[in-house]
Amino acid sequence: MLRTLREFTLAESPSTEKAAADRCAELIAAEWRKRNVLVNLIRQKSRGNHIRIEWRPPSQNRSGQLFVLGHYDTVYAVGTLRKVPFTLRNGKVFGPGVFDMKAGIVQALFALDALRSLKAPVRKQVVFLWTSDEEIGSESSRKLLEAEARRSDAVFVLEPSFGPRGLLKTARKGVGEAELTVYGKASHAGLAPQEGVNAVHELALQISKISQWNDLRRGVTVNADIVLGGTRVNVIAESACATIDLRALYTADMRAVEKKLKSLGPILPGAKLEITGGFNRAPLEHKYSAALFARAKKLASQMGVSLGECTAGGGSDGNFTAALGIPTLDGLGAVGDGAHSTHEHVIARTMPERAALLAALLAAS
Ligand SMILES: [Zn+2]
DSSP: OHHHHHHHHHSOOBTTOHHHHHHHHHHHHHHHHTTSOEEEEEOOSSSOOEEEEEEOOOOTTOOSEEEEEEEOOBSOOTTHHHHSOOEEETTEEESTTIIIIIHHHHHHHHHHHHHHHHTOOOOSEEEEEEESOGGGTOTTTHHHHHHHHHTOSEEEEOOOOBTTTTBEEEEEOEEEEEEEEEEOBOOBTTTOGGGOBOHHHHHHHHHHHHGGGOBTTTTBEEEEEEEEEOSOTTBOOOEEEEEEEEEESSHHHHHHHHHHHHTOOOSSTTOEEEEEEEEEEOOBOGGGTHHHHHHHHHHHHHTTOOOOEEEESSOOHHHHHHHTTOOEEBOOSOOEEOTTSTTOEEETTHHHHHHHHHHHHHHHO
């Protein structure tokens, strides 16, 4: 498993560098082709090619489909390996993208090997999809993965688990970004203050209004994280804008926040507002993962592993599949820590265990 993980990691694959990503996709595809499965590279113009793998287990009365989903792109530019080489130290594997989520792809590969060599009676066709742009919003892969999810009875997402115990992610917040632009009227702050409409003041009023929508108990957060406005100290600000991070744990709350955003009106006379953006991923609500998690927990306990769950504040492609109403279990990938940082790592000894859990889930679903 480590040898394969090393091979996948040495092929650096940032979401935004197509040539490099394509080389990584080729490598991953070649590894799957050795397994007597159907492998298709789905060509992309500006992003890396997506990899779709179809396995038809040799079962008598096969019906339905299981969907294993993940991404091979990383947040690291080509050359990161020179600073953060692939290394195994004290049982931890370091390297760009090992945890998020190349080890997950390796685990899926070995889960397939296990099922095939044991001739386990898998009752459904299994589709694996490794996409190239999850880290930048899944623009080129969203339709594809949604179509695959609609054909499936369950989705298993191989995003990293959480914390040293490897908690699965049974709920994820919906995530969005909105931009609020205020147009006022410029005027001399000393000579004609009565003629100006201060866009910065208007924006400040709007932000204090918006900040009251926060409800940590229900998992709603609204944060103006970037603000820009004004030109010079003696000029009443003509325009100002804020970029607002939006998160909600429940679809109903997401809708409510979107509605309130759209119905914002100017507070100062003469000010104008423009609101763009909104939620990009709907929440992965717990109700779509509960039954699958119960199954995973039971299977894990049969292997002597205690499995826990948690809620993630960030989204993944699992949000898209759950939003379609398809049962989705996320965080089934690597156990480790430090995603998107220089200390990103995987706990090596957990890799076979998590591969076995995925294999068991595919056989039992
Ligand atoms: Zn990821």
